Amino acid sequence: MPVSLLPDALALAREALLAQASVTALVGTRIYDRIPGTPTWPLLVLTVIGEVELEWHTGNARVQVDVWGAGSTATDAANALTIARTVRSVTRDLRGSWTAGDISNAAPSTIIPAPDQTTGRARYVIDLLLETNP
Numbered sequence: 173m174p175v176s177l178l179p180d181a182l183a184l185a186r187e188a189l190l191a192q193a194s195v196t197a198l199v200g201t202r203i204y205d206r207i208p209g210t211p212t213w214p215l216l217v218l219t220v221i222g223e224v225e226l227e228w229h230t231g232n233a234r235v236q237v238d239v240w241g242a243g244s245t246a247t248d249a250a251n252a253l254t255i256a257r258t259v260r261s262v263t264r265d266l267r268g269s270w271t272a273g274d275i276s277n278a279a280p281s282t283i284i285p286a287p288d289q290t291t292g293r294a295r296y297v298i299d300l301l302l303e304t305n306p
Contacts, residue, residue: 176306179273181220181233184304188266188275189216189237195262198255213242213293214255221299230276231304241294244287249294256283256296263300277303 186203189195195203195216202215217238224232237259241252263280281299288295 175228178223178225178231179304179306181223181231181235181302181304182218184270184272184275185218185233185235185237185266185300185302187270187272188268188278189218189259189262191270192262192265194258195255198258207240211240213240214252215240216255216259226303229305233302233304234281235300235302237298237300238286239296239298244292244294249285249287252294252296253283253285256298259298259300266300266302274305275302276305 182205189203190201199214199216202212204215204217207217219236221234221236226232239252239256241248260280260283263278266275266278268275279301281301284297286295286297
């Protein structure tokens with residue numbers, strides 16, 4: 173019997189975040205794996221920082237969420253921080269069965285300010301720790 177592959181953590185995190193009304197109220201469906209060519213701000217960019225297989229049916233993934241604000245003003249930074257705090261607040265609601273796989277456990281990590289070095293655009297980084305299952 174072939175062993176199931178663990179789910180794509182990025183696709184799973186994106187699908188679960190898109191299901192969170194409090195997140196989509198702030199960024200709509202603008203949750204990507206990279207900044208698009210013609211972006212509409214604010215937006216979220218997801219990156220899988222690391223994955224490990226705990227057992228054949230359980231994986232752990234660290235998914236970084238870059239919360240990009242609308243600009244570089246203090247108001248833009250405050251709004252981006254609100255989005256980051258909202259993502260943190262719904263992390264445990266990501267648990268469940270999704271088309272891309274299952275999230276059996278989810279926990280947020282710290283929120284770190286990381287404004288863009290070139291433009292000063294507001295950005296906050298938050299890590300999500302996901303336990304995944306096929």
